[in-house]
Amino acid sequence: MRISVVMAGLNGAMAVALGAFAAHGMAGSEMDYARGLVEKGAHYQLVHAVALAAIAGLVHHVPDEKFLRIAAYAMLVGIIFFCGSLYAIAFGGISAFGAVAPIGGFAFIGGWLLLAAAGYRRFG
Template sequence: MQRMFIAWGAVLMALSVAIGAFGAHMLEDRIGADALAVYETGVHYHMIHGIAILITGLLAGVSGNSRGLFWVGTLFIVGTIIFSGSLYVLSISGIKWLGAITPIGGTAFIAGWIALMVSALSGRRQSR
């Protein structure tokens, strides 16, 4: 689990840099300021949660694999794909109904942070 989350975190971080650079250099003149702000929000949350996934992998290495940490990392990955992904597509395509999907990713982020708190407070090691 440790290696899997570190790998996922590294890939998502690399993508966040590439996607952010694409937005800064290729989209700035092609989409409006409001759409660019939406895109940048996606990059911001993408990067924060890429780091959170890396930290989850490191925690699994220090404290051992647990069902709780498995769900933390999984929720952060799903949240990044849904939240940031929907904002990227929304800002580039203008498809407004994608805005209804974004909160699902945000909910996954919140659930991941709560799962991290529960995992930290439980102090139990469980093999997954």
């Protein structure tokens, strides 16, 4: 689960940096749409970075950690596809990436459901 901790730290730092850039570096009404996308991406990225850290901390308490490992990877895929697509649209104007965002959203949902399944298996 070392990768989960590393990815949690890197994604957390990136989310904070992008959120700060959106708030301070994307001023002006012509940037409102792009700033909103970056803020949304940073928010989801930060929430899921914290989830990755929590998952890494749970590994020692769950006998069969398979669900936790898959949950961590699903959340990482969600960050790449959902947040990455928002950033691509905001910074590159590549609106075609909007079609990729739902893949990331489904990965986020799957990650949370796998986390729930791991908890049920351990504490149910």
